[in-house]
Amino acid sequence: MKLFDVVALTEDLPDRHLLRGQVGTLVESLAPDVYEVEFADPDGRTYATVAVPASHLMALHHQPHATAA
Template sequence: MKDETIKILDIVALLKDLPNEKLLRGQIGTVVERYSDTDFEVEFSDNNGKTIFMLTLNTGDIMLLHNELVSA
């Protein structure tokens, strides 16, 4: 079973639209700081690596993404 603990530099997806920040559900971000087991600073960037927005999100707002094959 894969460890679901979110860590710094993990890639996450946004689970809901954030219209005030102009971020859409499904956008990909990088965890740049871990404040607690449930709260993280996440950076969203464009295709050139330029930061679009950084904000604090909790585990209800993001989903950890995996890029390795694991058995279900």
């Protein structure tokens, strides 16, 4: 994953009131495999910024990837 990738949570983060499937953007790399993810509403207003391990994230893709089967 790289900065500004759009991602979805693969697990709930109940202490932050975030659910599996919520979509955010990687805005900073905090440590190896830990990212700061910004979650925003449809109007672009940020409602959460959270440090999330890469193991709890899934990259989302908006177009086909050359290696996809």
